[in-house]
Amino acid sequence: MELTDARVLVTGGGGFVGSRLADRLVADGNDVVVVDDFSNGRREWIPEGVELVDADLSESGVADSVVDPSFDAIAHLAARKDPNDDDPRGQFVENTTMTHELLRAARDAGVTNVAYTSSSTVYGEAPRPTPEDYAPLEPISVYGAAKLADEGLLSTYAHSHGFTVWNFRFANVVGPRLRGAVIPDFIEKLRDDPETLTILGDGRQEKSYLHVDDCVDAMCHVVESAGTVSAGDEAPRDEASNGESAMYTYNLGSRTTTSVDRIADIVSDVLDLTPEYEHTGGDRGWTGDVPRMRLSIEKLSSLGWDPTLESDDAVRRAAEELREEIR
Template sequence: MGKVTDVRVMVTGGAGFIGPHVVDRLIKRGDVVRVFDNLSTGSLSNIARYISTGAVELVRGDVRDLAAVKSAADGCELIYHLAAQSSVPKSSEDPRIDMEVNIGGTHSVLMAAREKGAKVVFASSSVVYGRTDKVPTPEDAPLSPYSFYGISKMAAENYCRAYSELFGVPTVILRLFNIYGPGTDKGLMIDLYRKLMRDPGRLEVLGSGNQKKDYLYIDDAVDAFMMAPEKAPCRGEAYNIGLGESYTVFEVAEMMFRTLGLHNVQLSAKGGASWLGDVELTQPSVIKAELELGWKAKVGIQEGLEATLNWFQETLGRVEGGR
């Protein structure tokens, strides 16, 4: 589909949420990009507009298929590895698939990178820390994941590091915190918005409502993806990529009501755990990324939330009674 020439950059998982934003930025700086995706949760419609410009080629394939990954990596100097089983709850439903895609798939990418001489930027996650009591959490905090997804991301990180140390493959790891923004199809903000669309008078959140997490706007995350391969030594080091501020679910909900102009919404919590494997407190130290990559988040939660809500309004429709 859409054969293009002079591809130097591959984005696995490029048809998901974060991938198209990375692709967009790469194209804007003049790259020609190959997206490698099996479209299991991603969608062609997320990248169709780029394919039609001729700057992006989609190779439909599975990261567990080493031959397919190697063939797609032909000519690439840089591989952004985003393809993953990316859901914590799903990792409890089927730990085996999570392991095969996230560990096996990353290993395929690393083998391909070794053969082609490419650099790898790996999208890891804050969940590798698990329920840490070291807050704000620095990168050298012990890794003690609390979900199968966290375990597979931690293992994949270690494969990246070992491929760098033992085989000289340049790799850099980004530990992303909760990324949100236009294009998102999962996570807290869209979940709350969908509930408000169903019933603008009341909102029941999952868990206690006091889970406190770091939320990073997508444009800031993409900045980190652009800077990391340029600025990092690329010897398998990891960087926290987060806002550096945490908010409870109740606080995010209240911000949302204010921004949407909703009054008197009855806010309650379902209680119990939000889902199996959830980590209820995340707050990164972002000093390492600032010092070594020159990266720091620029978009505050209010600004990011407004942009995201605008996108929800345009794509999902408005919440009754809101602005």
């Protein structure tokens, strides 16, 4: 699909990745509509000139009022994201409900191109590097379970309703506008107390990090490239049963990993501080945290795309950007 002169609905377009995707789509000459209830995002992150619908997609009737036949594609990024959500049932129900309602409304309106932001959490504690065809998928958090359930809904609409779906399983994405994650958390803690930094877990948790600019570029590249090679080539399409639609699943990440202690070192260096570290203990930061994650990105690379920044460099650039942004 060409992402030029297209009309695209971006759900969660006021959030961290969603607003950066909206920026990119506008810059590339697309007509963008954002729907967001700003439970995670901010109004000031919405690009100038973009039509905004302030609404909660999990509420009855909202998706029907937003989706119409004028859209060429939907980028679905809206979700409750807090891994420590004190209402796990509510998180699961809300996330899966908004996805189901959105897909149903899209089917009724005849909008059959959907890009979805899933997560590495669908794999659970898997061997590394984890390829897209790894099974069984056994998430260990409610957030990951909801993402996997959403993937099931997307697969159903691809196989049974003629949809083309681009399903992106994210590694840890970092950069400006990031909130509620390890880098901004460390910056805020060190601004409050430059002498001591409390680190969840033992600090040895190790994961892949991808800068948000690389993330958005990879998404656009896959949407424009997946399906252009035939079966038998390096990146065959994931065929849907009717032969006319497809679901393409791609890991988005980097080939390297960075530990939490290393992130603390980088953030401290960026802030020109030398704090003492205090660890809370245990091999993970919270219930449902996967302590080690690295995704295989060979399928993505076979489409001709690789990240410009590996994990350490992505973390450093994000820390420098957030140092200026978080005051």
